Amino acid sequence: MGIGVKKVRRPEEGTSYVRAALKGMALTFRHLVNTETVTHQYPDEKPSIAPRWRGTHRMEVHADGRPKCVACGLCPTICPANCIRLVPGEDDQGNRYPIVYEIDEYRCIFCGMCQEVCPVEAIHVGQDYEAAEFTRERFVYDLDRLMAQDHPVTALWDPSDPLSE
Amino acid sequence: MANRSDASDQITCTIDGQEVTVPRGTTILDAAEQMGIGIVHYCYHPALSAPAMCRMCLVHMEGAPKLVPACVSPVADGAVIQTDAPLAEEARTGVLEFYLVNHPLDCPVCDAAGECKLQDYVYQEGRKHGRSVEPKRVLGQDDFGADVLYDGDRCIMCTRCVRYMREIAEDDRLCVVQRGNRSVIDTFFGEGLDGSPFASNIIDICPVGALLSKDFLHKARAWDLDRTPSICPNCSQGCNITLDTRDNLVQRLKPRHNPEVNSYWMCDYGRYRYEWINRGTAPYPYGMPAPAGLEADEGDGSALPPAALPDRATISELRLESPMMRRDGVPVPVGWQEAILGLLERLRAVSGGIQVIGSPHHGNEDNGLLKRVQEVVGGDDAVYRAARAAAEVVLPGFQKLARRRDLAANTRGLDALGFRRVGDDSAAGGLAPPASALIVLGDPLADLPAKAMADAELVVYMGAVISPTLEKADFLLPLTSFAEQEGTFTNFEGRVQRFWPALNPPPMARPAWQVLGVILAGLQDGVAPASAGDAFLRLAELYDPFSGLSYPVLGTLGSMLNEPVRLRAGEEG
Numbered sequence: 001m002g003i004g005v006k007k008v009r010r011p012e013e014g015t016s017y018v019r020a021a022l023k024g025m026a027l028t029f030r031h032l033v034n035t036e037t038v039t040h041q042y043p044d045e046k047p048s049i050a051p052r053w054r055g056t057h058r059m060e061v062h063a064d065g066r067p068k069c070v071a072c073g074l075c076p077t078i079c080p081a082n083c084i085r086l087v088p089g090e091d092d093q094g095n096r097y098p099i100v101y102e103i104d105e106y107r108c109i110f111c112g113m114c115q116e117v118c119p120v121e122a123i124h125v126g127q128d129y130e131a132a133e134f135t136r137e138r139f140v141y142d143l144d145r146l147m148a149q150d151h152p153v154t155a156l157w158d159p160s161d162p163l164s165e
Numbered sequence: 166m167a168n169r170s171d172a173s174d175q176i177t178c179t180i181d182g183q184e185v186t187v188p189r190g191t192t193i194l195d196a197a198e199q200m201g202i203g204i205v206h207y208c209y210h211p212a213l214s215a216p217a218m219c220r221m222c223l224v225h226m227e228g229a230p231k232l233v234p235a236c237v238s239p240v241a242d243g244a245v246i247q248t249d250a251p252l253a254e255e256a257r258t259g260v261l262e263f264y265l266v267n268h269p270l271d272c273p274v275c276d277a278a279g280e281c282k283l284q285d286y287v288y289q290e291g292r293k294h295g296r297s298v299e300p301k302r303v304l305g306q307d308d309f310g311a312d313v314l315y316d317g318d319r320c321i322m323c324t325r326c327v328r329y330m331r332e333i334a335e336d337d338r339l340c341v342v343q344r345g346n347r348s349v350i351d352t353f354f355g356e357g358l359d360g361s362p363f364a365s366n367i368i369d370i371c372p373v374g375a376l377l378s379k380d381f382l383h384k385a386r387a388w389d390l391d392r393t394p395s396i397c398p399n400c401s402q403g404c405n406i407t408l409d410t411r412d413n414l415v416q417r418l419k420p421r422h423n424p425e426v427n428s429y430w431m432c433d434y435g436r437y438r439y440e441w442i443n444r445g446t447a448p449y450p451y452g453m454p455a456p457a458g459l460e461a462d463e464g465d466g467s468a469l470p471p472a473a474l475p476d477r478a479t480i481s482e483l484r485l486e487s488p489m490m491r492r493d494g495v496p497v498p499v500g501w502q503e504a505i506l507g508l509l510e511r512l513r514a515v516s517g518g519i520q521v522i523g524s525p526h527h528g529n530e531d532n533g534l535l536k537r538v539q540e541v542v543g544g545d546d547a548v549y550r551a552a553r554a555a556a557e558v559v560l561p562g563f564q565k566l567a568r569r570r571d572l573a574a575n576t577r578g579l580d581a582l583g584f585r586r587v588g589d590d591s592a593a594g595g596l597a598p599p600a601s602a603l604i605v606l607g608d609p610l611a612d613l614p615a616k617a618m619a620d621a622e623l624v625v626y627m628g629a630v631i632s633p634t635l636e637k638a639d640f641l642l643p644l645t646s647f648a649e650q651e652g653t654f655t656n657f658e659g660r661v662q663r664f665w666p667a668l669n670p671p672p673m674a675r676p677a678w679q680v681l682g683v684i685l686a687g688l689q690d691g692v693a694p695a696s697a698g699d700a701f702l703r704l705a706e707l708y709d710p711f712s713g714l715s716y717p718v719l720g721t722l723g724s725m726l727n728e729p730v731r732l733r734a735g736e737e738g
Contacts, residue, residue, distance in 0.1 A: 072273030073386040088383040094306070096274040096383050119273040 051155045054110040055128040057103050058153055059146035060121060066091075067147055068122035071098040075114035075123055083107035084114065098143060105131055106139035112156055124153035176242040181249060193235035193246055194222055204248055205257065205286050207372045208323040209236035212429050212563075213332055219323050220260045221286070225250035232256055254290065261291045267302045267346060268373070269318045277374030279387030283321060304349055309339075310357020311364045312379050312433065317349045320375035326350060326367035333430065333562030334363050350375075362558045362568065365437075366430045369419060378417065380437055385411045393667035394421060394721065396654045398526060398647055399435040399448050400554075401571040403656025403723075406431060408442070408648060408667040415439045415648065415667070423722055426660065430560060432568045442668075445484055445629035445646040447526050447607070448572060449552045449592060483630045487673045489641035496641060501675070508640050509687040511623050517601040518544025523584045524607025524628075525551040525573030527644075528652025529661065529711070530700040531677035532575070535606050536582050537707060538681055541688050542602075549579045550588035550595060550608060569657050574647070578655030581710040581726055599624065606677060607644070610634045627677055643674040650676035651697035653719065655726060661714060662723030 013019065040047055060068045071088035087100035103114075112125045128151040133139055141149075157164065174189045180197050187196045192215075194204050207219035215236040223232035227245040232253055240246070247253065264283060272278040304317030327339045327350060338358055342351045358364040368376045390409040397404040397418065404427040409417045418439050420431035441448050488504035489496040499507075512519075521539045523532040536547055551573040558568040571577075576586070587595030596610065598617035604625045609632035610617075618624050618637040626635045627642040635641065647654075649670035655661050678700035679693070686693040694700040698716040705711045710726045718724055 070274045071383070072278075073389065074273065077386070077388065090383055 049127055049129070051127075051158075053127050053129075054112045054125040054154050055151075056105050056126055056131050056149065057108075057114070057141065057146055058124050058126040058128075058149040058151065059101070059143065060124065060153075061147050067098065067101070067143060068120050069098045069101060069143075070120055070122070071096050071101075072119060074117045074119065078113045078117045080111060080113065081107045081109045101143040101146065102140050103146065104140045106136055112154060115154065116156060125156075126151045126153050176240065178240045178242065178244040178246060180246045187240060189242075190239050193224060193226075193233070193238050193240050196240050197235065197246075197248060202248060204235045205282075205290075206236055207282060207321060208325060210325050210328075210370055210429075213325060213328045213370075216324065216328070219321070221257060223253055223256045223260075224248045225253045257286070257290050258292060261287050262295065262297075264321050265291070265295055266297045266299070267318070268321065269301060271319075275319065275374040276377050276382060277319075277371075277387070281374055282372035302346060307349075307351070308357070309352055309376075310359040311361060312437065313358050313364060313368060314377040314379050314382065315350060316375050316377060319373050320350060321373055322348055322350075323372060324350075325370045325372070326376060329367050329370060330361075330364070333366070333560065334361060335561035336361050336364075338364075339367075362434065363430060363432055363560050365433045366420070370429070381417045385409075385416045390416060391667070392419075393665050395648065395664040395667060396574060396656075396662050397431060397435040398442070398574040398654070399438045399572060400432075401569045401574060401576050401657040402427065402432075402435075402567060403574060403654055403660060403662055404431040404435060404566070405662065405722075406435075408439075410667050413669050415442045425565070425722065426656065426662075427566045428563045430563060430566055432558060432560070432566075434558070434568045442646065442648045445649070447524075447592075483632070484671060485629060485631045485641055485643040485674075486671050487643060491639045496636065496638075501673070504640060504642060505680070505683055505687065508625060509684065511639065512538075512542055512602075512684070512688065515542055515602045515623060517622070518542065518546075519602040519604055519623075520544060520546040520548075520599055522596070522603070522605045522608050522610075523547060523549040523579050523582075525549055525571070525575045525579055526647060527607050527677055528575065528647060528650075528664070528697075529578045529582070529655055529704060530652050530697055531606060531644075531681070532579055532584065533582050533704040533708060533711070534678050534681035534685060534694075534700060535604065536584070537703075538604065538685055538688070541685065544601070547582075547584045548587045548595070549576075549584045550592040551576050551586065552592040553590040555590075571657065574654040574656070577657055577659055578653075578661070581655060581659070582708055605635075605638075627680060629674065642680055643671065644680070645670040645674045645676050649674070650678075652676070652678070653701060656723075659710075659726035660723045661711070661719055661726060663716060663719050663721070 062068055071086060073086055073088065076084040076086050083104040085100060085102040086098055088096055089099040091097045110125060115124045126149060175186050176189050177184055177186045178196065180200060181202055183200055185196055185200050187199065194206065194209060197204050204222045204224065206222040209215045209222060217234040217237045222235040224235045225247040226233050265287065268283060272284060278284060307315040307317060309315050324341060327341060330339045331337050338352055338361060339350055341348050343349060365378065368378050389411050391411065392407040392409050395406055395408045397406045405421040405423040407419045407421050408415050409419060418436050420427055420429055422429050438448050487498040488501055490499045490504050490507050519539055519542050521535050523535055539547060551571055554570050554572055557570055560566040593612045596613060598613065599621040602623035603621050605627065607628045609628060609630060611632040611634055613634045615634050615637065617634065624638040625640040626638045627644050629644050629646050631641060647664060649668045650666050653661050653663050676697065678697060682693040682700055685691065694703055702715055705714050712727060714724060
């Protein structure tokens with residue numbers, strides 16, 4: 001026995017494990033029957049996200065399958081992350097269209113300025129967050145992939161309340 | 166311009182509260198320009214007549230019953246003019262609104278967006294919202310031939326193009342047909358601009374996107390281009406141009422104002438021969454049959470990009486990327502230091518002097534230092550080859566400007582430095598297989614058989630691209646092209662003009678003046694020039710025609726060979 005060690009005598013009720021165990025089990029049983037859940041069953045149930053939530057891009061398409069983009073070059077100009085690559089050209093009807101349109105979602109900061117600047121409402125940020133890939137190259141979305149995306153697009157403002165009042 | 170009266174006949178007027186003294190007869194627009202007050206305009210162009218029909222330059226003059234057009238009204242003595250009077254501003258806003266009644270709002274797909282005067286002025290002074298509810302007139306596009314595409318919807322009827330063709334090209338091929346809001350610019354009965362050698366200038370002077378270059382169509386946005394002042398390398402006229410580049414490629418050439426050389430214009434021949442700049446080669450294949458375009462355009466000078474050049478993929482493989490030195494009969498890539506030291510050793514051992522072949526596609530500095538190396542080592546055979554067209558193509562309305570016969574920028578400079586011209590008009594032949602030592606600048610010697618170099622004591626090739634003939638060379642040194650370095654060209658009349666670097670060279674390529682300067686320093690135990698300006702100063706010391714010249718003297722407009730230093734302060738204030 002060391003010098004100066006003080007032995008405290010506590011009452012039996014305070015040191016018994018039985019009481020604590022019962023207390024914990026009571027909590028468990030209470031949650032078992034409680035209807036108020038906070039756990040998301042994620043892959044099976046998707047959480048709802050805000051209408052202004054900005055995720056991976058989507059290119060709008062005309063009825064005949066052409067991209068709406070007119071290759072004006074405003075989105076690569078405004079893009080603060082410099083993640084859009086565009087090569088404009090002329091299609092067989094004399095319209096300006098993007099020969100190459102690529103967005104590097106890995107570099108993208110999802111500011112939504114490309115959607116805001118687009119004069120023909122072609123490029124949109126979307127309500128999509130499942131953007132995991134196995135390689136970095138796969139993060140560069142080409143035009144076909146952007147056109148094939150089918151998730152809802154982001155509403156950067158409420159049409160009925162454009163000034164957010 | 167309006168500046169015809171003698172200098173003593175000065176009058177004073179007040180523009181926007183500032184007094185200015187100008188010669189009698191000066192227009193309000195010119196007088197305001199002198200004070201740094203820009204008066205907006207579409208139809209007025211300093212090189213053309215002024216019809217005062219765009220109604221944009223209306224200004225308020227005290228005492229005048231209504232607004233006066235600044236581009237045609239001469240200032241009167243004591244006149245008080247206000248360009249920003251409420252009445253004038255209201256008039257401009259109104260005129261702009263009328264322009265936008267029919268002008269399509271297709272700026273996103275218009276090539277002129279970013280360099281469009283209508284866009285600029287509407288942004289400055291236009292109404293926020295249009296009030297026109299009628300559908301816009303639709304005319305569609307019209308192919309004017311040559312390189313010009315006309316978009317009638319975008320046209321604002323300033324008639325600059327019509328007046329240019331009439332007054333400067335003196336080849337009246339355009340006219341306004343119909344009247345009022347149905348008027349369009351048109352050509353005569355299907356006869357387009359084909360064959361008019363200076364027609365593409367109308368694309369530059371079009372204030373909006375109505376006249377488009379087919380070559381540049383949809384290629385790049387105006388705000389993405391980097392514009393570098395340069396000199397047109399395609400003939401010895403030496404037109405001042407800008408190299409408009411993007412992604413390290415020249416996208417188009419545009420003329421730059423120089424009243425002594427090319428005014429505001431340049432020829433189509435030069436304008437569309439820029440692909441070779443991207444490849445680092447010469448505008449024509451040296452020592453090969455003349456490209457098809459070279460003969461075809463003697464009549465009209467309008468032939469579009471040369472067809473006979475190899476395509477980009479094959480020629481970019483020919484670009485010399487690293488210094489090479491022959492060891493045991495095989496060229497081996499080496500570093501610059503090793504190459505220069507090895508070369509110096511060989512040059513010191515040269516017995517019978519050296520022959521040098523200069524390049525009219527390289528600047529004065531490059532060729533001058535090459536000549537100097539020859540003078541130091543010994544030898545006197547300095548030659549060059551350049552292609553030559555059959556005839557000049559003169560711009561009738563500005564006769565100083567012509568597509569000259571020499572299809573290389575610096576032939577005059579080489580002559581001044583003591584190089585002798587050899588070979589025929591397609592830059593071929595004229596060279597015997599070298600017997601002694603040889604230094605070649607730029608010329609890939611493609612017409613010499615590969616074994617021609619066998620007897621030479623030493624063969625040094627400096628250039629951007631390589632040809633099979635040169636596989637036997639002892640040294641291959643990668644150079645930058647003129648677009649990748651600073652330097653000067655001497656044009657046909659002896660005007661030395663500067664150009665600036667526009668493209669990034671391959672990492673190991675160096676300007677010729679730098680390489681030759683280091684070699685010279687090694688041969689003479691001197692100091693190598695630190696910059697192109699430094700190299701040019703050496704030239705001025707060594708060669709009489711260049712004496713008195715330096716980069717500050719040349720300025721942006723250039724200076725004639727062997728002129729005393731001129732005090733520009735006296736001329737330009």
